[in-house]
Amino acid sequence: MGFSIDSLKKVAEGKTKVIYENPSDPKSVYMVFKDDITAGDGAKHDVIKGKAVTDWKTNKDIFEFLNRCGVRTHYIDSPEQRVSLVKKLDFKINLEVVTRRVAAGSILKWSNVKEGTWFDPLITQFHYKDDPLHDPMLDDDYVDYIIKAKEGGHIYQEMRDINAEVFVFLEKAFSQFGIQLVDMKLVYGLIENKVTLIDEISGGSFRLWPYRTENPNLNQENVLSELNPDARLDKDTYRKGESLDKVQSKFEEIAKITDSFKDISV
Ligand SMILES: Nc1ncnc2c1ncn2[C@@H]1O[C@H](COP(=O)(O)OP(=O)(O)OP(=O)(O)O)[C@@H](O)[C@H]1O
Ligand SMILES: [Mg+2]
Structure with a gap:
């Protein structure tokens, strides 16, 4: 530079x-x-x-x-x-867009859905970004309303579509390394009036659970038996209070895998 x-x-x-x-x-x-x-x-x-x-x-x-x-x-x-x-961002959309394939984390608290439940179609949720409020989940119609009021209604559906599209790209990519993308949260903004994926995507952006076997059977209602959350690579190691060395070594494992994304043909 x-x-x-x-x-x-x-x-x-x-x-x-x-x-x-x-x-x-x-x-x-x-x-x-x-x-x-x-x-x-x-x-x-x-x-x-x-x-x-x-x-x-x-x-x-x-x-x-x-x-x-x-x-x-x-x-x-x-x-x-x-x-x-x-x-550079022209307008930050103050929402976190979460897409889930496998039930884990906060969603388990919101009903009696069991950890490992497989979601097909994917589930997408919008959270209002506010630390003191703990990023509350918003009702779809309300998200639509606040976005419409500010910037026009198309943005809401675009964020949904881009989030699901990105999820599938990354899910396929990680699957080549024997890892299931469990869920992921992304942030959007407007750049030159277009809905654009912004911020960062790193170990804190998703859950990654390794497969238990080379060819897991993911075609069932609950896939917990096919995946190994104990070997997770993501920031949950930190949330669960593992040593900082361990947390860093997991993040390094992720970086080693994503290094090979350059070899994936799209
Ligand atoms: N393309 C961009 N142009 C300008 N600012 C950006 C862009 N992408 C991300 N940012 C901003 O960078 C800032 C610093 O990011 P950081 O992730 O450290 O913030 P944070 O404290 O985690 O808050 P947040 O919850 O908004 O991520 C944020 O305000 C974010 O909105
Ligand atoms: Mg941040």
Whole structure:
């Protein structure tokens, strides 16, 4: 890049990333990953040396794969370790869009659905991003209403469609490495008036459960017997209080897998 990132003007800082202005292009920004890790909407917080580089690499591999798949994303390039160049957001849609294939995590608390229940078609849920409110789930009609009121009704359906499309791309990709994408949460914004996938995709964005056998039978109502949540690769290791070394080694496993996404033909 020919300059130090710290010399740039900071535009925003969140829990896991810092955004800097790009002096040579007002339409893009630098997104710099931090070693910080949080859970419980910021209630639990640690710093893991090396996590920023690992998440940066996973994010790079996944966004480059999705761009190749033709998904509209903000991602442009990863000019150096920890640094991504992305298209600058015009309007942030303050929702987390969650897509689920297998029942795990918070959905288990909302009814008597059993862990491992297979969802086909996929289930997509919208959460309002607000840490003090713990990202409450919103009613579909209400999401439609608030988006319509602000930006026009097409956005809601587009986010649904893109989320499901991305889910299937990533589910197929991870399946080639014997891993089931259980669920995933993504964030969108408007860039040049188009709904665009933004933010990061890394170990905290999804649940990944390895297959128990090479050819699991996933064609049944509940697939818990076919998958191994004890060997999970995702941020649940951190939520469950495993050592920070273990958490980092799981994130490194993810980065090792996504490194091979470049070899997947789309
Ligand atoms: N393409 C983009 N252009 C400008 N800002 C962006 C872009 N993508 C992500 N951001 C912003 O980067 C900021 C820092 O991200 P970070 O994930 O660290 O925040 P956070 O504290 O986790 O909050 P959030 O819950 O919004 O992710 C966020 O405000 C996010 O909206
Ligand atoms: Mg974030």
